[in-house]
Amino acid sequence: MGSHLHSRLRRLWLGVAVCAALFMAWNAWRAWQDIRNQSQERLRAFAAEYAIEWRSTLRAREDAMQRLGRRLLVRPESAQQQLDTYLLERPGVEGVALADAQGRYVARSGALPQPPLQDAQLTPPTRAAYAACLRDKTFCLGPPIPDKRAAGSWMALEYLPLAAVPGGTQVPSPGGAGRTLAGRAFPQEWLVLAQASVFPRALGLLQAPGEGMAFVVLRNDGLLQLRFPPPPHLPYGQPQRGIMLEAIRGQPQATSGMFSGVASSVNRHLVGAYVRVPDYPFVIGADLPTRSLLQRWAGQLGGTLLLFLGLFAAGSWLFASALRQLGRTERGREQALDGLRRQRDELDVTLSSIGDAVIATDARGRISRMNPEAVRLTGWPASEALGQPIEQVFRIAVEGEDPPAPCPVARALATGRVVALANHTELRTRDGRVLAIEDSAAPITRHDGEARGAVLVFHDVSDRRERQRRNERLKSLYAALAELGEIVQQHARQGDELALFRAACEALAASSLFNAAWIGRPDAAGVFQVLASAGNGSHGLEQIELRLDDPQPAIAVRAWLAGELRVHNDFPADPINLPRRDFVVAHRWHSIAAVPLLRAGRPEVILVVTSPARGLFQDDVRELIARIARLLDHALDEMASHRALQQVRQREQWLALHDTLTHLPNRNMLESALQQAIARADANGTLLALAYLDLDGFKSINDVYGHLVGDQVLRGVAERLKTQLFAGALALRMGGDEFVIILEGGKELAELEPVCLSFLEHLRGPMQVGNPPLSLQVDTSCGITIYPYDRETPDTLLRHADMALYAHKSRRGPQRSAYRLYDPAMASASFSTPDRRAELRRKIDTGDLVLHYQPVLDRASGRIHHVEALARLRQDSDLLQPDAFLRELGPMELTLLGTRVLQQALADLAAWVRQGLHIGVSVNVAPQELLAADFSAQVLAEIARHPELEPGMLSLEILETEEVLGENVVLAQLSALRAEGVRIGMDDVGSAYASLLRLKTLPVDLLKIDQAFVRDLPVHPRDRLFLDAILALGHALGMRTVIEGVETQAHLDLLWQSSADGLQGFAISPPMRPEDIPAFVASFRMPPRIARDGPAFQQRLC
Known part of the structure; x- marks a missing residue:
């Protein structure tokens, strides 16, 4: 019984011993699994945190380079200065440069390594990686290259193509030239910005915690970007073939994973985890030596083993029972942990995939979780934001106001209801950006209704808000432009410039965009005098003195001197404006634009408008300001034209009397x-x-x-x-x-x-x-x-x-x-006069009428175009000039004289044609002749008597007489003659009553301008204005123009440069007998000086 009991006890003991041994072995194995799993989870958490920090760091550096790129695209002429300024503002950057498509530096500042593609000492994989960076169309961080300034130091180059900068797409010109920067034009389609930093210090990564933990940054192309601590023998930038790369390539679609095995680079067995960096071609890995895990496992197992050995004899059964209970508890714990891990992973994936920014807080309003979009918008890394009060990270204010606005999370926790943000709310980010957002906060409650936290959801609406503001600006500007157009139409015809200026200033100052406007011009001393003003500060402008010779000219002076628009979107901050800053600030002139109003391409006055809004004068507003200036330019030109026309009319009226x-x-x-x-x-x-x-x-x-x-x-x-x-x-x-x-x-x-x-x-x-x-x-x-x-x-x-x-x-x-x-x-x-008239009538009708002809020079060809028939009467041995007998002739005598002159002129013209001379002849027609109903028939009958002649060889010159030209029968006669080809000319234009505007209703081919406009031209150059006005009017109506009274060489020199078609006067030839005309026309040559200067002048006209 005892042996049996002993046997049973021995078996029981052996059983307990075996169970204890098995329990110890199982417990040791389980302990190892826990340590290994916990370490890998910890490594993955650290890798994820480092991935977020790496992404934020690269994003910040990319944003800085984009801002630099935008400034370079706006002001390419100051590229070197902007590179120097950027280097001063970025203490972590060793050098910055503009590079071409081969990586060669175009402009540089600071310390930069030799361009990688030209450095033969670099390994082929490194050069290949940089070549890929240069081909990339986005931001690219290259692999480390040795820093030749100090042994053991490394540098890395970051590239950003200017084509990737918003608004910076470059289209090559037809000749292949691209954008011109730093004084050079490049045939490549894009340039890149390059900046260099001492590596890895400039990236600002946290150092790895103790316990032998190491961090590894691999590029997607397999090159080693970073390892901490640094590898003792393997340099940066080399291709990797280790266990981490094998794990990554084994799961190419996975965003994270685990790995273990022997690492050849350090010749040790490692356990680690990796996480891919969002948006960038990098993988962050964290690893621990397996030996450190074994040490922790041995330390943890040793105490337990001693405890079990001490209590084994006394509590083997209890230990076995506890062991079984422990097994059940452990399995339940693992199941709970697995469930929590799954929930956490699902939550992380859900938050990362949401387009809106999400921040979760606990019941005290401290941040417990935030998704990547929230990290991007707030500028706070998740590792730094967790545990912070929501008001510290999520800082908001009402648009245009400085005091912060209350965070909706606190109200949601207090009321237990969803709370939305007020309209026009702005988010002040950690890096100084201001974003327009819309959001709402909702409480997270327990089953009993108690709030256990809150969730805040918001998104960026800056682009939409900017479009709204831009539309409002355009609407206001177009309204101001429309009102200004009405003002211009109202005042332009009145010719009152000051009234126009006052109305324009009042309209601009009354618009919703501007708060003041003034117009002025410099006086003889170069000091600007205000002609009209309206709005804030308009009554204090006399306190401000603007001078053309100021060594630091104000913006209005700069616009006047440049002859084009000038703007300043932060006017109080302009250092040149320092003496006037108190006045500017007091009247809220925060933005200002100055544009000259031009007349004949030169500044006439300066228009200045101001706005209380900073940054108002962007491209759209500038374009509309330019349109306002062009509208006022047109009004000034119209006023000048109206005044010139009035002067011509006054001159015409004066000349008529x-x-x-x-x-x-x-x-x-x-x-x-x-x-x-x-x-x-x-x-x-x-x-x-x-x-x-x-x-x-x-x-x-x-x-x-x-x-x-x-x-x-x-x-x-x-x-x-x-x-x-x-x-x-x-x-x-x-x-x-x-x-x-x-x-x-x-x-x-x-x-x-x-x-x-x-x-x-x-x-x-x-x-x-x-x-x-x-x-x-x-x-x-x-x-x-x-x-x-x-x-x-x-x-x-x-x-x-x-x-x-x-x-x-x-x-x-x-x-x-x-x-x-x-x-x-x-x-x-x-x-007596009747006897005298009878005597003159007999002379006209019995052969004492003699015609002399004065040639008319064609200015374009330099040849005689036609001749004018001039009547003379024989008296004894002398010839009477027209002014000696014309005034003594009555209507009958004048009609007879006109008939005889026409007959003789056509006979002489026919004789010339038979001699081979083909020119035209012009005959003066008395106004009374036109009143005859058969006048046109008589003229055509006289032409028909000479088969050699064409109607177009005859020109009838009619005196500009309003009483006759206004008769319908005269218009009918002239129209009938012109229809048959006879040319109609208006003689002595400008010397009588009729207005020049009557010409548009008359069937006239030729304008003969009265010598009154020419006589004093050498000593009164202003007469040229009236002469040019009549010439321009004649050409605009499609008429040929002839100037008579060209009596001297001075007249000829001046009038040769006019736009007249023909010239007539003693400077060309005096009147001559009909038999002398053929020889004169055949031998005529222009005076030497005119012949020499004429063609060159004609080329200038063309």
Whole structure:
């Protein structure tokens, strides 16, 4: 029984011993598994944390390089300065450079290694990795390369193509040239930014904790990027073939994993874990020597073994029971841990895949979890943010306000309800960025309703908010532009620039974008004077002095000098603005733009607008400011054109009533002036003397000394009349050498006689003219009629004074009186006007009519284009000029003269054609001729009498007379002639009543500009403005233009540079007999100077 009991006890003991031994072995194995699993999980957690930190570090460096890239693209001319500034701002960066597609440095700052592709000492894998970096289109960190400045040091180059910078896509030009930076143009399609750092210190990684733990950074191409602690024999940048790389390549799609085995690089058995770095081609690995795990396992197992051995004898059964219970408990714990791990992994995957940023807190508002998007937006790494109060990481404020806004998490925890952010909320990130966000916070509650934490979800809406602000800016600007357009239309026609400037400033200052506007221009001293202003500070602008010669010019001066738009988006911060900073800040001029308003390409005034918003003047606002400037430019040009047109009209009106040579009133003013004088004489009971006078021997002066001297004589006579006549008297020039004087006052004839004798005596006598001075004797003939003794109409009074003039001219010798009074008996005398007209009619009709022809030069070809027919009458052995007989002809005589001139001119033209000369001829037509119903038929019949002629060889020149040209029958006659090919010309344009605007309704081919616009051109260059205006009008209407009165070489030199088609005058040729025309045209050559300068000038015109 005892042995059996002993046996059973022995068996029991053996059983217990075996069980204890087995339990110990199982416990040791389980302990090893726990240590190994815990270590691998810890290694994976550390690897994940390092992966996040590595990604954040690379992201920060990439963002810094992108900001540098954007600045370089905006201001490529200051590339070197920006590289230097960047290097100063980044203490962890050893050097920064611009490199081309081969990695060669274009511009550099700081210490940089030799370009990897040119460094033959680097291993082929390293150079291949850098070549791949240069081909990459995104940010790329290259493998470490030896730092030749210190043994054992390493450097790494980071590249960022400028094409990857937002807004930096480069399109090559047709010649292959790309962007020009640092003073060079590159044929490659992109450039790269390169920066170098001492490796690995610049990456700022945490050092690995103790226990022999090491960290490894592998590139996706298998090169070793980093190991801490550094490997003793294996250099960086070498291809790896270890256990970690095998595990990675065994699971290419896995984001993390475990590995174990013998590492050849350190010749040790290792246990480790790896995690891929999101968004970057790197894998972070963490490992521990297996030996350290064995030491921990042995230390943990030794104490347990001693305890079991001490208690084995006394508590083997209890130990066995506890062992069984422990087994059950351990299995339950493992199951719980596995469930928690699965939940955590699922939660991590879920949070990482959410596009919104998510932050979870505990019940006290401290951060317990955040996803990668939250890390990116806040700028806080998860390792640093965990455990921090939510207000420390999630710092928000209302847009445009400095005080922070309350975090919605606290309110959600307090109320137990979902809380949304207020509108226009901004997130202030850790790295200084300001993001517009939208978010909401919700509590996490237990089953009993108690809050155990909160979850905050938010996302970035900066782009959408910026689009909204941009749309609002554009809407306001377009509204201001539309209002300004209405203002321009309202004020441009009025010609009041100051009113336009005031209205424009008020409209701009009243818009929602600007708070002030002013317009000014510099005075003679170079100091800007304000012409108009509105808005904040407009009444204090006199405190600010802006000078063109300021060594540090203000923005308005810089815009004026550059002739283009200048802006400043932080005006108070401008150092040049320091003397005016208090004024600027007080009136909230935070952004400013200055643009010159141009006239003929030169600044006329400067427009300055300010805004209370910083950064307002971006590309869209700048473009609209430029459009506003162009709108005001157009208004200024329109005002200038309107003023020029008014001046031309005023000049035209003046010319219609005044003689351009003497500046005396002309024949057109005589009737109205005489009517008014008669009315005053009737009202006052006084006498009125009408004196008609001309200069004796004036034709001889013209013939001997030339028309220029003759013109000076006429001007001298006019000056003597102006200085001699008393107040109330009026002197007029009738044409040629004829003048009329209206004298009022006196009750008796005896009172007027001394006055008449006085001014006549003053006219007579020597006159100094010409250069060199020439003394000429001036004598006059004068006929006077007295009203009311001669109570007639103004026209009859003038004819009676004319009769008296001719009666006075007929008397010669020393007994001739100073003047001749009109006597009614003169109407029947042999020198009466009817007899004179009959005599002139007989001369015209019986062969005493002689035609001379004056050539017209074609300026483009330098050849004679046509000739003008000029009438002469034989009298004894002399030839009468037109001004000696035309005014004596009545309507019948004028019509007869026109018919005979036309017939003779066509006959001469036919003779020239038969001789082989093909030119045109122009004939003057009296206005009365046009009133005949059969005028056009008569002209065409005369042309038909000469088969050699074409209608286009004849030009009819019509005097610009409003009374005739306004008749419908005249327009019909001219239209019929023009339809048959006859050319219609308007003679003496600008010398009569008709407005130039009538030309658009007349069937006219040719404008012949009156010599009044030419006579004083060498001494009065401003007359060129009126001449050019008429020439431009004629060409715009499709008409040929001819300038008459080209009398001197000076006239010819000036007018050769005009846009006229033809030139006529004594400087080209005097009138000549018809038989001399063929030889003259065949031998004509331009004057040497004109011939020399003409073609060059024509090339300049082209």
